[in-house]
Amino acid sequence: MLEALTLLLVFQLVGETVTFAFGLPIPGPVIGLAALLATLALRPALLVRIKPTSTALLSHLSLLFVPAGVGVMAHFARLEDEGFAIVVAIVCSTLLAIVATAATAALLMKRRAPGR
Amino acid sequence: MHPVADTWVYLSASPLLWLALTLVAYLLAFTLYRRSGFNPLVNPVAIAIVLLVAVLLATHTSYQTYFDGAQFVHFLLGPATVALAVPLIEQWEKLRANWFALSVALVVGVLVASGSAVLIAHALGASPRTLASLAPKSVTTPVAMGISEKIGGLASLTAVAVVITGIVGSALARYVLNAMRIPDHAIRGFALGLAAHGQGVARAFVVSEEMGAFAGLAMGLTALASALLLPWFARWLLALL
Numbered sequence: 015m016l017e018a019l020t021l022l023l024v025f026q027l028v029g030e031t032v033t034f035a036f037g038l039p040i041p042g043p044v045i046g047l048a049a050l051l052a053t054l055a056l057r058p059a060l061l062v063r064i065k066p067t068s069t070a071l072l073s074h075l076s077l078l079f080v081p082a083g084v085g086v087m088a089h090f091a092r093l094e095d096e097g098f099a100i101v102v103a104i105v106c107s108t109l110l111a112i113v114a115t116a117a118t119a120a121l122l123m124k125r126r127a128p129g130r
Numbered sequence: 131m132h133p134v135a136d137t138w139v140y141l142s143a144s145p146l147l148w149l150a151l152t153l154v155a156y157l158l159a160f161t162l163y164r165r166s167g168f169n170p171l172v173n174p175v176a177i178a179i180v181l182l183v184a185v186l187l188a189t190h191t192s193y194q195t196y197f198d199g200a201q202f203v204h205f206l207l208g209p210a211t212v213a214l215a216v217p218l219i220e221q222w223e224k225l226r227a228n229w230f231a232l233s234v235a236l237v238v239g240v241l242v243a244s245g246s247a248v249l250i251a252h253a254l255g256a257s258p259r260t261l262a263s264l265a266p267k268s269v270t271t272p273v274a275m276g277i278s279e280k281i282g283g284l285a286s287l288t289a290v291a292v293v294i295t296g297i298v299g300s301a302l303a304r305y306v307l308n309a310m311r312i313p314d315h316a317i318r319g320f321a322l323g324l325a326a327h328g329q330g331v332a333r334a335f336v337v338s339e340e341m342g343a344f345a346g347l348a349m350g351l352t353a354l355a356s357a358l359l360l361p362w363f364a365r366w367l368l369a370l371l
Contacts, residue, residue, distance in 0.1 A: 022209040029212070039280075039357045041273045043211035047350050050215035061219065068213035071206065072346075075332040076175045076296075077156045078207045081200035082271050083179040083293035085286050087186060088193045092260070092287065099254035103264055104291060107247035108299045111268055111325035112306050115239030115348075119317045120310075122231030 018067035025050045142191060148199030155181040168336050170304050175329060176297045207271055207328070214331070214350055217343035224316060224340075225347060232320060236348070239324040240355050243268035245367060252371050261371070263287040265364035266356060267295045270327040273353040281364045292327065299326025300333035315341040323348030 029046030032038065038045070054061055086093070093100065132140075141147045159177035166172040186196055197204070218225070225232070247264045256264070262283035266274040271292050278288035303322045312318060315338050322330035323345030331349050335342030 019209070022212045025212045026208045039276075039361065040354055041276060041357060043208045043272065044350060044353045044357070046208075046212040047215050047218075050212055051218055054215055054219045055222075061216065064213075065216055068216040071210045071213050072217070072331070072335065072342075074156075074160075075210055075328045075335075076300075077153075077160075077178075078203055078210060079175050079271065079293050079296060079329055080152055080156055080178045080182070081197060081204040082289040083175060084182045084186070084196060084200065085193055086179065086290045086293075087183050089287055089290055096251075096256050096260050099251045099256040100260065100264065100291065101294070102254060103247045103251035103256070104267060104294050105298050106250050107243055108268065108295050108325050109302060109306055110246045111239050111243035112299065112303050112321045113310065114242040115235045115324045116307060116310055116312050116317050116321040118238045119228075119231050119235035119320055120312050120314070122234055123228055123314070123317065 015067050018064040021064055022046075022050075022068070022071075025053075142189065143195065145199035145202070148191075148196045149202055150199075151185065152178075152182065152200045152203055155185075170301045170333060173297045173301050175293065179293070210328070211270065211272075211350070211353075214346040217339065217346050218350070221316075221340065221343040221347070225344075228316070232347075232351075235320065236324065236351050236355055237359075239321070239348075240268070240352055240359060241363060243325055244356070244360055244364060248364065248367050248371075258282070258368060258371075259284060260287070261368060262364065264291050265367075266360055267291040268299075268325050268327060268352065269356040269360070270349055270353050273357055277356060277360050277364075280361050281368070293329075296326045296329025300329045303330065303333070316344045319344030320348040324352045327352065 025046040026043050028049055030042030032045050033040060033042045155178040156174065159174040162177060163172050163174040244265045247267055248261050251261055251264050262281045263278050265281060266277040266288060269277065271289055274288050274292045275285040278285050299322060307318050319334045319341035322334050327349050331342060331345040334345035
């Protein structure tokens with residue numbers, strides 16, 4: 015577990031360093047993800063060593079959004095004025111995004127593999 | 131022995147109390163979620179947030195004080211994002227076979243998620259600052275906050291919008307995708323991860339490993355594509371309004 019956690023943090027650190035040094039618009043952890051993906055493709059043996067820790071971390075991914083969500087209390091004044099617009103916009107746009115993404119992927123994947 | 135009030139003053143100023151309460155609130159919420167048979171409408175994030183906000187308001191605690199403790203949980207978003215490489219490599223073959231369809235769906239999804247949020251909020255009279263804060267709402271928190279700052283939004287409002295998006299997406303995706311008659315877990319996961327970032331990924335892993343992996347892929351790619359596209363797209367859209 016310690017080994018895996020260290021590896022995840024080191025890859026994140028590499029990502030943050032690259033992002034900052036080159037002034038990239040891409041966030042550090044995403045670069046870290048890409049770097050770890052490339053490393054796993056080159057050294058498949060690494061997978062079994064980090065899998066338990068990464069699975070544990072990902073199985074409670076939703077917990078990690080709680081602190082940011084509690085920040086809603088700092089915006090009560092704005093929500094009083096614009097809450098309706100914000101909530102309607104979020105609900106509708108999220109549903110539209112799901113429909114647009116799934117419809118596009120389904121259409122293009124069906125054309126490639128007609129048997130499915 | 132110290133009086134109760136002194137003990138409270140001491141504890142409420144320490145990170146330990148708010149860190150512990152964040153975990154307790156989430157575990158309570160998660161227990162409800164499990165008892166409901168993982169019903170997507172019983173969203174653990176929403177329940178935990180309501181519990182914590184109620185405690186903070188009742189004890190007159192500021193968000194800043196709370197976050198001093200809760201930041202340790204918030205910090206783990208970084209390594210968790212890196213960890214998504216693991217489910218991704220395990221779905222590599224299916225990913226490679228469908229890269230074209232998924233790339234097109236990615237760009238369409240990112241632009242629809244952001245553009246429709248801005249247009250709908252504008253039609254309902256939201257201020258320019260709020261519009262800019264809503265533009266990156268489907269992107270995972272740290273990235274969304276960065277984009278928001280770049281286009282004149284409020285990073286903290288964006289963080290809230292991102293979490294609400296995650297709650298809505300993971301609660302309702304099942305019904306939308308069933309109505310569309312899309313059974314493929316790869317496509318369902320991809321749409322969920324694109325529209326509802328990490329919370330969509332968490333929901334997808336409850337359903338299946340394959341769905342979770344494609345949701346994780348979509349979340350990572352959405353962060354990447356949004357970081358590249360949204361600063362330009364959102365600025366252009368906001369200038370039109």
